[in-house]
Amino acid sequence: SRVLIGVGVSACLMGPLTGYRIWFADDYQQRANAWMLMVLSMGFVFSTLPVQILLPIIGWRWIFGLIAILILIVIVLTLLLIPKWGTENNNQETSPGSLSDVWKNNFFRSTIPLGLFNYGGMVAIQTLWAGPWMVRVAGYTPLESATGLFWINVTMLFAFFLWGYILPKLSSLGLGTIKLLKLGLPVSFLVLFISSCATTTARILDTDESALKLRSIQSRVFDTTDKETTLRTIIATMQDLSFVINKADLDLG
16 A cells, blocks of 8 residues: 555656646746645645544544545546646657656756655655654653644745745846755755754653652543543554554454
């Protein structure tokens, strides 16, 4: 399933990029790309805190069902509203080209490490590493972790929006893509290095509570009549702690 998801995400990225080359002028290519990533960030936003809130209420099955329904709606709207490919400019090359032409391009090969380690690393940290780090290292609860990821993605959403808005203005001032990369990447690497060197004196496992009080908290019993919601909450918590649950029964547990 993850392979199919990867294929779908790749198509969702390359399809719009190809369309932008046909539909928009060169001056607005960067804006179109940035705002496409802004829309992508909306998906990241909705997959954090909203999902964490809905999970105990409707469960994973309905969450995936709602995602499937939304994808179907997007497919229908795409078929109805997206312009035809026949709107190419007359100066467009008639040769269809091939992937080998792309891989033979020296400039494209020079950007592969940048895309793999810089942007790919950022997405990997954001989607795979940040959440477990907040829970296991920082001591966040699953809800606090989802809230942190929510604001990270909101920040990225506004960053893509602002970039899309100002990039044509920067291009008109003579600041092209290559110049922006040369100026911006060292700054981003410096900020990342400073952040990685930051330390904390907090000891999240230390406590001033007495052993008797802690034992009372750990052994506390909560009465509830909503068995299904309780079971779903337990499953969600165990999955956040990386437990793999193959089967759960409402009566047997």
